[in-house]
Amino acid sequence: MNETREPVGRRARYVMIPSALLAAALILPTGCRRSSQPSASDAGGSKMEIQNAGSDTMVNLAQAWAETYAEVNHTVAVSVAGGGSGTGIAALLNGSADIANCSRAMKDKEIAKAKQQYSTEPVQHVMGLDALAVYVHKDNPLDQITIGQLGQIYGEDGTMTKWSELGVEAPDGNDDIIRVSRQSNSGTYAYFRETVVAKGKEFKLGSRDLHGSKDVVELVGNTPSAIGYSGMGYATDHVKMLKVARTAGEEAFAPNMQNAVSGNYAVSRPLYMYTLGTPSSHVQAYIEWCLSPAGQKIVEDSGYVPNRK
Numbered sequence: 001m002n003e004t005r006e007p008v009g010r011r012a013r014y015v016m017i018p019s020a021l022l023a024a025a026l027i028l029p030t031g032c033r034r035s036s037q038p039s040a041s042d043a044g045g046s047k048m049e050i051q052n053a054g055s056d057t058m059v060n061l062a063q064a065w066a067e068t069y070a071e072v073n074h075t076v077a078v079s080v081a082g083g084g085s086g087t088g089i090a091a092l093l094n095g096s097a098d099i100a101n102c103s104r105a106m107k108d109k110e111i112a113k114a115k116q117q118y119s120t121e122p123v124q125h126v127m128g129l130d131a132l133a134v135y136v137h138k139d140n141p142l143d144q145i146t147i148g149q150l151g152q153i154y155g156e157d158g159t160m161t162k163w164s165e166l167g168v169e170a171p172d173g174n175d176d177i178i179r180v181s182r183q184s185n186s187g188t189y190a191y192f193r194e195t196v197v198a199k200g201k202e203f204k205l206g207s208r209d210l211h212g213s214k215d216v217v218e219l220v221g222n223t224p225s226a227i228g229y230s231g232m233g234y235a236t237d238h239v240k241m242l243k244v245a246r247t248a249g250e251e252a253f254a255p256n257m258q259n260a261v262s263g264n265y266a267v268s269r270p271l272y273m274y275t276l277g278t279p280s281s282h283v284q285a286y287i288e289w290c291l292s293p294a295g296q297k298i299v300e301d302s303g304y305v306p307n308r309k
Contacts, residue, residue: 047074048282053081054088054101056212057130057188057231058271061302062101065290068298073289076282082212085187092274093117098283100274103130103231104187120277125287128296129305131255132192132267133232133241135217137224139171144243144252147266150196153177153227156204163225171224179207180216180228188213191269192229229267232256233303260305271304 052062059082066078081091085104091097093113106122114122134150136142145166152160161177163170181203182189193203208226210216216230221238232255235241243252246266259265273287289295296306 047077050076050078050099050283050286051081051091051097052078052099052101052273053083053091053097054099055085055103055187055271056082056214057103057233058101058127060233061128061271061299061304064298064302065295068294069286069289072294073285076286078286084183084185084211085190086185089274092122092276098275098279099287102187102272102274103269104190105270105272106274114276118276122274122276123278125273125275125291126270126307127273127290128271128299128307129260130269130271131232131257131260131265131305132188132195132229132269133235133255134244134267135220135228135230135235135239135241137171137220137226138238138240139224140240141168142166142242143240144245146245146248146250146252147196148247150244151198154179154181154192154203154207155197156202157198158204174225176225178223178226179204180219180223180226181207181209182213182216182229183209183211188230192267195267231304235303257300257305261308268305 052066059080062080066080069076069078085100085102088097088100088102089106089110092100093110105124111122114120134145142163149160149166152158160166162175163177164175169175182192184190197203208219210219213230213234216228217234217236217239220226220228221236232241241255243254244266245252251264253259253264253266255265255267260268273290275283275287278284279287290298291307299306
């Protein structure tokens with residue numbers, strides 16, 4: 001099951017999405033464009049449905065949007081599922097989702113597939129900004145790190161494997177760095193690899209690759225010698241977010257709203273929604289509401305950076 005976490009500053013109700021159902025939804029016939037259908041279960045009359053799937057980084061935010069929108073618009077029901085950016089894009093392209101949530105931009109081959117199947121280009125909507133945090137255990141004495149050091153830890157050609165090489169001792173005395181990563185269908189995985197690993201290179205083998213953003217933070221919080229990366233909105237009292245410098249000798253900056261907006265924090269990225277061409281009126285109205293002051297307040301309350309444009 002895919003389980004979502006309570007966003008920062010907001011009490012939320014969660015939808016438990018059985019993995020089997022999500023997988024079944026992703027094998028609809030290729031080229032069969034989904035059309036929103038009324039919900040027969042609505043006792044007060046039919047509702048238009050919006051199917052929203054994708055990024056695990058955004059799933060808490062998307063759920064918070066959906067819940068609040070249900071309170072202000074009783075004619076539309078928004079369903080949210082995670083699974084990763086790649087999963088959301090696949091659902092959009094095979095017609096089982098109206099909106100794909102993505103923590104990365106669509107790839108050229110995905111855009112080409114949309115054009116081939118639907119004779120239209122995907123439309124990108126920038127919904128906010130995320131500072132992708134580098135996490136260590138709360139008792140780890142390390143306070144900052146460089147992009148180069150992260151590349152040496154995570155990259156396939158990297159040689160850094162010991163905490164002592166960073167000048168610290170892990171809280172449990174284990175000198176081996178335990179690398180925590182995401183699975184390859186994750187937009188977070190793709191963005192972090194592009195940011196810290198040399199172009200054309202991959203992550204080195206042997207990391208603990210987890211399905212969800214929350215899972216990364218939980219494992220690091222329970223593993224004193226671990227390091228991992230996840231959205232800053234998933235921070236807990238059990239982990240520490242490191243300051244990051246672009247190169248050795250440069251100032252290191254913390255992952256926060258101010259540093260993400262200014263561009264000082266080196267591992268910041270947009271958060272997207274994608275639709276196939278111009279969406280139907282009720283889907284467009286929902287996206288516009290998410291970009292409204294009310295929707296962007298939820299972005300901020302969830303630990304991300306609102307879209308100021």
